[in-house]
Amino acid sequence: MNSSGVYVVDVGVGNVNAIINILKKINIEFNIGSNIDDIKNASHIILPGVGGFSDFISKLKENNLLDFLRDFHSYEDKFLLGICVGMQVLGDISEEGEGEGLSLISGSIKLIEDSEVKIPHMGWNSIEINSDDDIFNDIDISTGFYFLHSYYFYPKDKSHSISNFEYNKKTYPAFIKHKNVYGSQGHPEKSHDNGSRLIKNFCGLVNA
């Protein structure tokens, strides 16, 4: 199946405006909504999420998107980017709420437990990158990204964490990847130049 174009999934929770602003700014055409047929026709799908894990999963279900998304690895010419809670639902289960995730990247969502730090993890944090993936082209690791979360993605396979951030000498995944599926714990849509670059890089990914 031939597919092309960027699609921003909007299931009515959280904020898609910020992503739209970035895409306009970097002159990338896109569609937005929750129409399964349109999503199937797109090549680069962005899944932004704010709020709770269970809430987000049930919204995806209501919009009949679950089966398609769970199958995403089979669409080799497509790419998926989950942001924040959109990243967390890529996993299997969450300590935050009931329900099964998309299981595209095996792992569980856990609460950051560290009595020496403030939770939520809030603000700009630098990242380290341990992959030569094109999504990181021109990303300034010391500036990093804006983070705002209490839960983190704990991948079963450590190699799926392609970038980490450090909080009180402990590391947590900043970006995860398995095959054609990416997740960003931070908020590229609210991270100035790094954010625009990352979104641009994602929209330019092609199957090698």
Add this chain to the structure above:
Amino acid sequence: MLRSRFIPVLLLSGSGLIKTKQFKRYKYLGDVINTIKIFNEKKVDELCIFDLSRKQDEGPNFSLLEKVAKQANMPLCYGGSVSSLRHAKKLISIGYEKVSVSREAINNPNLISEISKAIGRQSLVVTIDIRKSLFKGYEVYTDRGTKKEKINLFEHIDEMVKLGAGEICINNIDRDGMRTGYDISLAQKINKRISIPQTYVGGAGSINDLIELSNAIGPTGVGVGSEYVFRGRLDAVLINYYRP
């Protein structure tokens, strides 16, 4: 490494921005959209907007706030007559990462747990306006500093954390616009007491003040008013941004 957040704190009145001194109107700054555009170009860490002009039952000015959010590639916090879950959800949906509740957190504490459950703790800020009294210690105020509340500041903070606040913002009325430095000992006391992030507003007068607060309890939220909008002895309006 997680860094302190240096945050322009802007006060909305209608569609214009003003700056206050000790919560009294001091100067008109200009149009809000233009100002946000400039702060966006300066790549500020985060931005906080408090609308002082909304009446209690009005709720936020969503149409204006949506236009503001379109200019912002950085995280936004909004406060001002947020009094229902619907307000909070709407703010998130139009592009605000954080919703600040102040008076209603005192009048209706259950709202805090309700909002926290719905949008997530990380997006809920409780803002507390305070004054230091010579004999009674810190006192909590609402309604733009006009109404003294009969509650204990520290007990209020504890309750808000327990109910699900993700951040506490302390707005110091006495220091507002005075540029005499932050109340560092209060910041240290609160920071020791609670396990969630904080932002302090009121008192920033130089880069040294920003450094002092950040060093004392950082990484933390460092709210800045006058310093980011005025220049010179006569307080000429000039939007600017710096961080240590």
